[in-house]
Amino acid sequence: MKSSMIIASAAALFSTVLAAPHLATRQAPATELFFVIQVSDDISGANVNAAVPVNAPQSTTFGALLAGTYFSKNNNGRIKASSLLAVTPGVGGGAVQCTINDALTLNSTINFIDIDGNPATAIDVDITDLKVECEL
Template sequence: MKASVILASAATLFASALAAPSIARNAPLIFTVQLANEQSGKNANRDVIVGKEAVTFGQLFGDAFGSQVLATSLQAITPGVGGNNVKCEVKNPNYPGQIFALNERNTFIDLDGNHNVAIPTDVTSFTIECKV
């Protein structure tokens, strides 16, 4: 009797595992980042699709921060995604040559440029682009 109950339970478990939805093989690779304003306490996580065109912080975080996105830092939430091969670039359009790297080694960007004080900075037009 006990053996039949164990077998029935195991069969049910295996059947439900096989019936679980599978992850599509062509699902996009996602790199999750968190934007924060350490003075106001606002923060939000968003997914950046790897391999897509650059997106502005206004497009990505505007619903959480408002039309003017004021922030002090950006942090990688999933730095090991893609087998540690994902490299993201954050650019400030006011300084075309300035590029901030965000990846498995560099997981934090101080957007205000001052490591000693949190200064909210308008990052609405900053862009982020992630590639493998």
């Protein structure tokens, strides 16, 4: 009886120790919502996606979102682009509204912005310091 108790206790301890690394590597499910905006340089054809957090406590800039990408590396840290495209306009049931510099809007119905304002030609505009904020 005593030996079976020791074996049972050892088995329980052993299974707990084996389960611990598995539990430590588990991550909480992602609950954050992101609105993805494609930033494009229509002159070079380059583009990159920026994942903007929805309902963030404060707005962010394209410079912060795209630091270290092709866009910032090839322009001395400045982000230059000619258009913005909503990649995930249906996120949040299509109710997310993104505002850029309190003037431009991207959402489920307005999903493209010609930043330079000239539909006839592509002109790169420095958007590094433009603030972007998305709300549900």
